[in-house]
Amino acid sequence: SSPRTQTYAQRAAKNPNAAARALLEVIERKKSNLCVSVDVTKRDEFLNIIDTVGPYVCLIKTHVDIIEDFDLSVIEYLKELSAKHDFLIFEDRKFADIGNTVALQYSGGVHKIASWSHITNAHPVPGPSIITGLASVGKPLGRGLLLLAEMSTKGSLATGAYTEEAVRMARAHRDFVFGFIAQRRMDGVGATDTDDVADEDFLILTPGVGLDSRGDAMGQQYRTPKEVVTESGCDVIIVGRGIYGKGGSVDVQAVQAQAERYRKEGWAAYLERIGQ
Numbered sequence: 572s573s574p575r576t577q578t579y580a581q582r583a584a585k586n587p588n589a590a591a592r593a594l595l596e597v598i599e600r601k602k603s604n605l606c607v608s609v610d611v612t613k614r615d616e617f618l619n620i621i622d623t624v625g626p627y628v629c630l631i632k633t634h635v636d637i638i639e640d641f642d643l644s645v646i647e648y649l650k651e652l653s654a655k656h657d658f659l660i661f662e663d664r665k666f667a668d669i670g671n672t673v674a675l676q677y678s679g680g681v682h683k684i685a686s687w688s689h690i691t692n693a694h695p696v697p698g699p700s701i702i703t704g705l706a707s708v709g710k711p712l713g714r715g716l717l718l719l720a721e722m723s724t725k726g727s728l729a730t731g732a733y734t735e736e737a738v739r740m741a742r743a744h745r746d747f748v749f750g751f752i753a754q755r756r757m758d759g760v761g762a763t764d765t766d767d768v769a770d771e772d773f774l775i776l777t778p779g780v781g782l783d784s785r786g787d788a789m790g791q792q793y794r795t796p797k798e799v800v801t802e803s804g805c806d807v808i809i810v811g812r813g814i815y816g817k818g819g820s821v822d823v824q825a826v827q828a829q830a831e832r833y834r835k836e837g838w839a840a841y842l843e844r845i846g847q
């Protein structure tokens with residue numbers, strides 16, 4: 572059977588990337604394919620939301636560069652929460668520069684992303700050198716990389732031949748690139764006759780997920796967990812404002828209820844896909 576209809580546990584056993592295996596295992600353990608994207612600007616609110624949604628998620632997605640009162644103690648707390656609640660961390664850094672520069676951005680600066688983020692991502696626009704640059708830092712640490720093959724926004728340029736090239740780049744770096752940020756499964760996309768894609772299993776993590784809204788005023792477009800997981804074959808739903816609303820003070824019970832609602836919807840959509 573194709574990965575689309577296999578369980579997360581079956582797929583974990585075969586994955587060559589340590590970060591991907593860890594993610595698939597935690598998904599199975601917690602029965603959660605929910606990633607919460609925590610786009611808030613104050614450290615206390617950031618950590619409070621993560622502590623609140625922690626039990627319901629497999630993964631927390633961060634943009635640490637938007638935190639106004641950031642220092643490395645935020646990372647120490649984040650790592651504690653990751654251990655307490657059993658989730659992985661994904662800094663949504665969207666690297667896009669030449670190999671030498673992204674290696675510096677990934678390892679150093681204020682944020683030292685590679686030292687704490689199990690997963691990060693990159694735009695394929697510079698070509699394969701962005702992967703080798705990031706791999707020089709991330710591979711020795713057992714990290715994993717996602718390429719941005721598609722985006723959820725209206726008018727995105729990441730379509731057609733660009734998306735196919737992204738998949739070819741990933742196929743040539745299977746030890747470090749374990750999947751994509753995309754809106755659908757990418758099995759065999761852009762493959763030629765000489766590519767062996769029969770067992771190909773790229774993980775698809777998908778933003779632009781919402782149950783109560785179809786978009787925002789700045790070009791975001793939302794689909795439901797069922798559309799994303801059952802119909803399009805994606806593996807992880809990424810939800811931000813659908814769970815914590817506008818931000819500000821955290822209503823713990825409301826955020827918990829939304830996190831559990833999305834976890835349940837995402838899991839039901841997966842069970843439907845695999846025919847259970």
Ligand code: 5IU
Pocket residue numbers: 608610634663719721722723724752778779780791809810811812813
């Ligand atoms: N994000 C998208 N769409 C994309 C990519 C990333 O929304 O195509 I690539 C990010 C932006 C934000 C989160 O951090 O995912 C979605 O947040 P909301 O669920 O609040 O829209």
